[in-house]
Amino acid sequence: MRIAVVTFPGSNCDEDAVHVLRNVLGVAAFKVWHRDTQLPAGTEGVILPGGFSYGDALRSGALARFSPIMGAVRAHAEKGGPVLGICNGMQILVESGLLPGAMLQNSSRKFVCRWVGIQVETLHSPFTRFYQKGQILNVPVAHHEGCYYAPPELLAQLKAEDRIAFRYQAGDNPNGAADDIAGLLNPGRNVLGMMPHPERASEGLLGSEDGKALFVGMASAWAGRAA
Amino acid sequence: MSGVVDVKLARSHGLTESEYQHILDGLGRVPTLVELGILSVMWSEHCSYKSSRRHLKNLPTEAPWVLQGPGENAGVIDVGDGQAVAFKMESHNHPSFIEPYQGAATGVGGIMRDVFTMGARPIANLNSLRFGRLESPRMRFLLGGVVAGIGGYGNCMGVPTVGGEIAFDPSYDGNILVNAFTLGVLPSDRIFRSAAGAVGSPVVYVGSKTGRDGIHGATMASEEFGKESEEKRPRVQVGDPFTEKKLLEACLELMQEDVIVAIQDMGAAGLTSSSCEMASRGGKGIEIDVERVPRRETGMNAYEVMLSESQERMLMVVKDGTFERVRAIFEKWDLSVAVIGHITDTQRVVIKEAETVVADLPVGLIVDDAPSYDRPQQRPNLEARWTLPNLAPGGLGPRLLGLLARPTIASKRLVYEQYDSSVRAATIQGPGRADAAVVRLPDLNGAPSATQKKGVAMSADMNGRYCQLDPRRGALLGVLEAARNLACVGAEPKGLTDCLNFGNPEKPEVMWSFVECIHGLAEGCKALGVPVVSGNVSLYNETEGRAILPTPSVVMVGLIEDVTRTAPLGFADPGDRILLLGRLDRLGLGGSELVAMETAELLGRPAEPHLPEVLATHRAGIQLVRAGLVKSAHDVAEGGVLVALAESCVAGARRFGAEIDLPGQGELLARAFGEGASVIVISAAPERVAEVLAMAKGAGAEITEIGTVGGERLIWPGHLSVSVAELHDAWANGLGRALAAV
Amino acid sequence: MHARVLVTLKKGVLDPAGEAVAGSLRQLGFEEVRGARIGKVIEIDLGDVPQAEAEKRLREMGQKLLANTVIEDFEVVL
Amino acid sequence: MHARVLVTLKKGVLDPAGEAVAGSLRQLGFEEVRGARIGKVIEIDLGDVPQAEAEKRLREMGQKLLANTVIEDFEVVL
């Protein structure tokens, strides 16, 4: 199992993702520099971590989308390989079109960091298959542009195709996201973008272990099918 | 600016006539404009500590575990197993009053640079803030801007902001305080310092390009505000956390290699102070060619380049022949990098613009001969304020609700939710959870670790009201409170950093309170065995003649051997017994929040701490938490024991009521709302109470059982009965209401 | 040549920041304010480029990077 | 009446976001880009106000709220 965690200039949750994979789960994980054009041989999954790539200039994720590594990430996704975008990673996925819709500033107009409850909406993805449907996960959010936007037709489609992976619990939506969406999947169900940080909720000591199963699912999904 | 250097121009640079004369005598000639600029910033209060230097010597700075005391960019203490932590606190009061977002942001950026300059990876930020009355729209704007700025910078850097304190008092109406603290970790055998190395070594500039930002910011921080401060606005610097994040990573990457001889961030007074300090600390000279300094703007002259306070820049001396390596790393991170000079043996600072020498000054004149003043001190008539007012008896319930809603006491959630407190996957007790912030240490390389057992605890404290009423005792109480907070999470205090915020030191009463506060800090630190390893002084916090309360903010850092053993401040289970560590009758209403609420005045003398009792209480607290015998621990501070109890009821993960009976026969209000040192509210499972009592007594501490957790109300039979819902509403929404009310 | 690209939120996309500004303006006594929307202006220094060419290039920049056309419209001002 | 207030950073004030955008534009092949600065455009709906009056009011709004005049300039476009 080998997971590549991309470091963009300004990424700051790359270490945390590597930590959970390596130190908590014993999964081989390594950082990849954004200027590389290829994922290392044997890469089975890719994580675009949280942070402020390019200082969030213009729009979060707008510039990182053009980083050289993104060609290889796209290719990996197109082959069906799992790609997880957390926080800034989700913003990059949305900007790059790997996920539909757009991200807006939080409706509070402020950065928000707190624990939220998110509900597992579908088990049909490498990331969510080890949860129970309807299970509530306790995870932190920490973002300024986390308000997911989708026009009505797109929302209807996401629902029809069961592509909403996580929703904030009713009344616990920290950013005003459409339909309480906290995470969504691409049509192939192998690309997940989510605003909450499962990597900060994978050790009981830090307040919750609910994020762990997501990484376990991701890490074992594509075993042996590496590039 | 006219180019003719004379006494008038010197005065406009903030130099006094006699200081200017001293320059003429020392040089034997009239300084050039660039030289005047250099000397004026280096001799400013901010850089030279001319009013404070002689008094800071009274602080205890030594302990066997101190690896670096005051004198470098940050203090460093050993935490064992090859690891050390570097930390410091710094003020950005004046810039934040002028432009709150950028002022606070660059304050946070500056203190993080101080810490990673030492070779440490920053792992935690705290801040200590003071604002005036929220009734003023300007004050609400300042609060919003400062908080957004702190978050804007720290969040982007990926350093969690895990704690701090905010208090409000009308004395800060014209001068808010923004003190930022950073702690980082480093290998204990690889500390980087700023003393210049071998003659001939290249001097390398890295980071952002230089623009005309904040020229003369250091002198601004050394002046009292008046009406004309408005015009000083364009001097404000703008922070760029994205560049600083890259600078951090590039510096730490380079520090893995044997390349850097000396490194110094460019903070206040920019290239001037960094180059002069490097030369001075190394006993060498330095020669710099400003033409080689990377610039963002065209047409900058040598004066502007030397005095610019553009952020996110570093100066390094590297080993001869290693520059290509430096270049490779900084270019990888898209940062500017250039050799701009070299180290000399002349003990002079020589600044060239291409081939023209524009400044040539002896290092000794700039640093060692900087003025040092023993400013006159005058003790004010403190006794006049020591008489307590007569407060109407009874009415505990409404008073408790009133206190819980006071902005100084109410929940700060509105603020700390704007800070990323969980990045780095190591925050064990974040903001609002416990009396001190607790962060698990990373591994030796600075990466998160799942096996690391050790953690650091940090607490920011100081009550300016106590310091106004009795500066020495007030400062001592602040230090003790910080240690008490650490005890509540089971941490052994190991080091302290301070930020001394005062008014105009040229006023004898201000100067006296400054000196007294230093004695109070020293007394507390000595009693606790805690060294002061770094700090900062911010004077002239005064507008139109009105000074702030003396505010010698401190952050105390403690060590926890096993981070699975800490305690939150909120109660955990119904049926748990509530106990008090320490003596309630040692507390009093002098300078208390209750008196401030009811009289809007500063009255009374803060309660005297009894050090042996205080130390015993702390010892007992630490032992109990470490033994896992208590489920919560919360110190009694502003608002007294009832406020502490109410907070334990409503501030935890779940909410509870409690039934209590406060011991003693003293005056009821003093028992309920008295403040002072040394009382901690703890809770424990009933079956562990016997062990708790035994352990506390073994540590020499007073301990009393006062009640039980549970129910829907906080009840003191015969005196108080308030519903948990009301307590929670007052406390949780107090700050929000104060901000919304116009 | 200096040019500006104005990027504004599409009609129908909520703009809480704009609403807050409108509210504050009214509170400050500008009661005539019926609404406000906040967008971005990107000022670009292009060097010596003929106007027609510049316009074409700026539209491309707007399309590719400066605006997110899912939620934003843009306009080139020379 | 609809009006725009353009708020831009004062000359000399660092604009990290603008620099990042300029860098990306060049990387995307727009090599002619010498620099970029990012500001705000606030579109205001004023109802029926005579033009001269509107202009005066908008300047006041700029001064009082829309621009942070410590670091920003503004311009009213009717």
Ligand SMILES: Nc1ncnc2c1ncn2[C@@H]1O[C@H](COP(=O)(O)OP(=O)(O)O)[C@@H](O)[C@H]1O
């Ligand atoms: N109040 C204080 N207590 C202890 N040390 C102090 C205090 N004030 C300043 N120092 C020390 O004096 C030195 C100079 O401080 P400062 O000018 O703030 O540093 P910098 O140049 O990094 O901004 C530092 O080593 C600092 O830790």
Ligand SMILES: [Mg+2]
């Ligand atoms: Mg420094």
